[in-house]
Amino acid sequence: MAEKIAYELVSPERLLRSGEADMVVVPGTEGDFGVLPGHAPVISTVRPGVLEIHDGNAEADQIFIAGGICEVSADRCTVLADEAVPVVDMDRADLEQRLKDAEEDLADAKTDEAAHKASIAAALLKDMLQVAR
Amino acid sequence: MANLKILKERISSVASTQKITSAMKMVAASKLRRAQEQAEAARPFSERMSQVMASVAGGMPKSDDMPKLLAGTGKDDTYLIVLATSERGLCGGFNANLVRAARSKIQDLQGEGKKVSLLCIGKKGRDMLGRDFSNLIIDTIDMSAIRRIAFSDATPISDRVMSMFDAGDFDVCLMFYSHFKSVMEQIVTEHQLIPVAVADDGASALEDGGTYDAEPGEMEILADLLPRNLAIQVFHGLLENAASEQGARMTAMDSATRNASDMIDGLTLTYNRARQAAITTELIEIIAGAEAV
Numbered sequence: 001m002a003e004k005i006a007y008e009l010v011s012p013e014r015l016l017r018s019g020e021a022d023m024v025v026v027p028g029t030e031g032d033f034g035v036l037p038g039h040a041p042v043i044s045t046v047r048p049g050v051l052e053i054h055d056g057n058a059e060a061d062q063i064f065i066a067g068g069i070c071e072v073s074a075d076r077c078t079v080l081a082d083e084a085v086p087v088v089d090m091d092r093a094d095l096e097q098r099l100k101d102a103e104e105d106l107a108d109a110k111t112d113e114a115a116h117k118a119s120i121a122a123a124l125l126k127d128m129l130q131v132a133r
Numbered sequence: 134m135a136n137l138k139i140l141k142e143r144i145s146s147v148a149s150t151q152k153i154t155s156a157m158k159m160v161a162a163s164k165l166r167r168a169q170e171q172a173e174a175a176r177p178f179s180e181r182m183s184q185v186m187a188s189v190a191g192g193m194p195k196s197d198d199m200p201k202l203l204a205g206t207g208k209d210d211t212y213l214i215v216l217a218t219s220e221r222g223l224c225g226g227f228n229a230n231l232v233r234a235a236r237s238k239i240q241d242l243q244g245e246g247k248k249v250s251l252l253c254i255g256k257k258g259r260d261m262l263g264r265d266f267s268n269l270i271i272d273t274i275d276m277s278a279i280r281r282i283a284f285s286d287a288t289p290i291s292d293r294v295m296s297m298f299d300a301g302d303f304d305v306c307l308m309f310y311s312h313f314k315s316v317m318e319q320i321v322t323e324h325q326l327i328p329v330a331v332a333d334d335g336a337s338a339l340e341d342g343g344t345y346d347a348e349p350g351e352m353e354i355l356a357d358l359l360p361r362n363l364a365i366q367v368f369h370g371l372l373e374n375a376a377s378e379q380g381a382r383m384t385a386m387d388s389a390t391r392n393a394s395d396m397i398d399g400l401t402l403t404y405n406r407a408r409q410a411a412i413t414t415e416l417i418e419i420i421a422g423a424e425a426v
């Protein structure tokens with residue numbers, strides 16, 4: 001395939017990654033979708049999941065994103081993510097520890113606000129654990 | 134001789150002040166670099182965000198069930214002003230400029246018979262506006278514990294604004310912050326947060342004039358996008374403000390340091406003159422005494 005699609009992965013704090021790829025697979029709220037060059041323009045919300053960047057014959061780059069928005073036009077794909085962590089950098093033991101901490105926080109949260117915060121954190125960590133190797 | 138002693142004390146006191154100001158300048162310079170990098174790194178996101186906002190909002194037919202965050206409540210009777218200032222002083226006219234802009238806006242709005250409430254970020258704004266508008270300030274958000282502004286510091290503020298908006302506490306929300314143009318120049322900026330100011334030129338963001346497909350639906354996307362956009366705008370404002378604060382402080386401390394060294398030069402000159410005069414007087418006395426014998 002000669003044509004490539006330009007992609008950008010941006011978090012509120014910085015531009016995380018940009019480049020060109022053969023295909024980008026985005027975890028949309030209504031299901032994963034692959035973006036190839038010439039894709040119809042779409043704006044979609046993104047659920048917490050794994051963004052895959054396929055380029056050449058190399059193994060796909062997998063990046064966990066914690067929800068956001070994705071904008072696709074014919075030649076580019078922009079993902080605005082709340083938080084992004086490459087899957088290879090995720091450490092199962094560390095995540096399990098953090099999940100445990102979050103659940104403890106949830107158990108002894110005194111205010112509704114604190115409980116809400118802890119439950120969001122726990123849900124996110126569970127999502128991350130699912131994709132971590 | 135008392136005069137000489139006083140001069141000497143003043144010189145050393147100015148010199149120690151100079152040490153402090155030049156140290157503060159160095160600290161501000163290094164903080165500035167970090168703050169500036171952060172502000173610049175955050176720009177792509179907010180730019181993309183407004184592009185997406187514009188293309189979603191622009192592609193939508195005008196209807197009555199538009200989200201209120203985008204369309205407004207249809208009134209503009211009550212205003213919420215979010216004023217971002219610094220936690221600390223000694224940064225030249227930084228806070229004074231922000232407060233002046235906010236104050237004149239408040240007075241204008243009140244002159245038109247609107248109701249205004251104030252949300253201060255940073256205690257300097259509260260201190261300065263508290264004298265005139267203490268009954269308008271609903272709360273102050275303390276940022277003093279935060280060393281490096283993260284996105285998670287901006288979300289509580291935007292959540293707060295959102296919940297107040299949902300409760301119908303205000304119709305229009307304005308944010309005042311300082312835009313970082315350069316170390317020498319920070320521009321006080323008034324930014325309308327709610328209703329969202331979309332660059333609505335009617336044209337589609339796509340080159341071929343087509344519109345985007347929305348998934349799941351335009352309404353759902355807007356419902357997700359608008360609060361997110363608000364948080365981003367607040368975050369962006371905070372970052373710009375932090376960079377501006379350090380820039381203003383660096384400039385102020387630089388001129389204070391220079392001022393101090395001018396003062397030391399002047400005082401040293403006076404001191405040397407006084408010392409020489411004292412020596413001359415002593416000599417005259419000795420010679421006069423010798424002659425008298």
